[in-house]
Amino acid sequence: MNVRLSGRRPGRRLISTTAVAATTVLGLGTLTACGSSAADSKNSDGKLDVVASFYPMQFLAERIGGDHVSVTNLTKPGQEPHDLEVSAQQRAQLEEADAAVYLKGLQPAVDEAISQSGISTKVDAASLTTLEEHGSEVGGHAEEHDGHDHGGEEGTDPHIWLDPVKYAEVAEGVGKALQKADPDHAADYEKNTAALVKELDQLNTTFEDGLKNTDSKVFITTHAAFGYLAERYGLTEEAISGLDPESEPSASRVKDLQEMAKADGVTTVFYETLVSDKTAKTLANDAKLTTAVLDPIEGITDKSQGDDYLQVMKSNLAALQKALGAK
Numbered sequence: 016m017n018v019r020l021s022g023r024r025p026g027r028r029l030i031s032t033t034a035v036a037a038t039t040v041l042g043l044g045t046l047t048a049c050g051s052s053a054a055d056s057k058n059s060d061g062k063l064d065v066v067a068s069f070y071p072m073q074f075l076a077e078r079i080g081g082d083h084v085s086v087t088n089l090t091k092p093g094q095e096p097h098d099l100e101v102s103a104q105q106r107a108q109l110e111e112a113d114a115a116v117y118l119k120g121l122q123p124a125v126d127e128a129i130s131q132s133g134i135s136t137k138v139d140a141a142s143l144t145t146l147e148e149h150g151s152e153v154g155g156h157a158e159e160h161d162g163h164d165h166g167g168e169e170g171t172d173p174h175i176w177l178d179p180v181k182y183a184e185v186a187e188g189v190g191k192a193l194q195k196a197d198p199d200h201a202a203d204y205e206k207n208t209a210a211l212v213k214e215l216d217q218l219n220t221t222f223e224d225g226l227k228n229t230d231s232k233v234f235i236t237t238h239a240a241f242g243y244l245a246e247r248y249g250l251t252e253e254a255i256s257g258l259d260p261e262s263e264p265s266a267s268r269v270k271d272l273q274e275m276a277k278a279d280g281v282t283t284v285f286y287e288t289l290v291s292d293k294t295a296k297t298l299a300n301d302a303k304l305t306t307a308v309l310d311p312i313e314g315i316t317d318k319s320q321g322d323d324y325l326q327v328m329k330s331n332l333a334a335l336q337k338a339l340g341a342k
Contacts, residue, residue, distance in 0.1 A: 060085065063197050066109055068117035068125045069096040070314045071176035072140060074324045075189045076116050079207045083200045084193070087112070089125060093316045095289050096121065101128040109134055114196050116140065116189055121173040136196040143188030144181045146171050149242035177311065178243035179222065179328070183215040218328060222248055225332050230340030233279045235272060235304075237286050237295045240311040250339075255284075255294055273302045283338035285309035288318045307334050 062085040067073035069090040076086045089105055090096045101109075101124045109115060114136035115129050129137055149172035175181040190208030194201035226248045234245075239254035253272060275281070283305050286295035292306070299306045310319060312327050320330035335341075 063114060063193070064112040065114045065116060065193075066112040066134075068115070068122055068129075069099070071182070071312060071324065072116040072118060075140075075182075075186050075211075076114075076193075078211045079186065079190050079204055080193055081203060081207050083197060083203060090122075090314060092314050093289065094314065096313045100124050106132070114138065114192065116192075118173055118175070120146075120171060136192060138189055138192045140175065140185045140188070141173065144175055144184040146173065146175065147243070147246075148172065149239055172239070172242050174240045174311065175243055176324075177241055177328075178247045179215045179219040180247060181243060183212045183219075186211050186215065214325060218325060219247075221329070222332055225336055225341060226250065226339070228342040229336070230342075231280045231282075232339065233275070233281055234309075234335065234338055235276065235281055235284045235298070236309055237284075237290060237292070240287075241309065250335075253281075255298060269298060269301075272298060276302050276304060281338075282340075283307050285334070285338070287311055288316060289313055307338060309334055 062083060063080065065076045065080060065084045065086045067076050067086055067088050070088065070092075073086055073088040076084060080086065087108055089101065089108075090099050099122050106128055109128055109132040112134055115132070115134050116138045117125050117129055118140040119126050120141055148170065175185065186208055190204050193204045197204070222244075232249060233251045233253060234241075235253045235255065237254070238256045239252060241252045244250070245252040253275060255268070255272065281304065284295045284299040284302075285307055286292035286309075288308060288310055296306055298304070308320065309331055310327050312319075312324055312331075315321075315323065315327070319327055320334075321327040
């Protein structure tokens with residue numbers, strides 16, 4: 016099967032630079048500042064207290080904030096962020112914090128806690144880029160397999176950080192929010208944001224070059240976390256489950272994946288570090304495929320193939336190149 020590398024699926028919403036810029040400005044317009052000065056809002060160490068909902072938000076806050084911020088992550092390392100319940104202690108942390116960086120729609124308990132808090136600066140990453148509707152299949156594959164079961168219904172996909180281009184858009188928005196919350200160090204936040212965006216641009220180029228020529232364009236994952244990545248680089252993600260990592264696939268879905276893997280020369284079933292690999296290994300054994308890790312980077316643990324977002328993304332690229340037969 017041949018999938019056009021440079022093309023996009025019919026019906027995909029193309030986002031113009033102007034639209035992205037407008038969305039970013041609109042997102043920043045939702046930030047609230049209660050009129051307190053930067054000096055009043057800082058903690059005893061003279062740093063801005065920032066609460067991040069889970070690791071990708073923590074990474075942005077730390078890289079952009081640098082020495083001027085103290086970042087607390089609500090999601091512990093190794094914890095599946097979708098299942099997070101906000102404790103009373105964490106709610107108290109939110110009340111004491113100066114800023115919260117989160118992704119609305121990923122963690123309902125966090126959304127509720129932040130909306131009910133009196134925190135002065137609330138940065139919703141989902142408002143800083145454009146989210147899309149994804150299901151169990153993302154890419155140009157469905158049109159060539161009419162009649163096959165591609166899983167459950169589509170839904171708004173929150174996994175924007177796995178697309179370096181969208182993640183860079185979010186980084187720019189977070190940088191502007193920190194500048195507004197702490198104008199005394201605005202120049203440093205602006206400089207750090209520019210440096211991070213440059214690294215993300217380079218990462219995007221590395222992915223483009225690394226996945227340009229491959230034997231296959233189709234990869235199988237345990238849940239539909241890599242839809243944005245697949246669309247960005249001309250690939251097709253076939254997920255065993257949908258957007259919910261805990262959902263169970265139907266028997267027809269498993270059978271369809273087995274047939275598809277054989278037809279499209281799929282060699283590997285990818286599983287994640289934070290959820291069970293049982294279903295992935297069962298499918299791989301039945302279809303005589305290998306298994307490997309493709310990390311959605313929802314948290315960094317001892318099992319992660321790298322110490323931070325950029326390193327793990329590069330490990331993901333290497334895993335995809337091997338599975339897809341990159342040349």
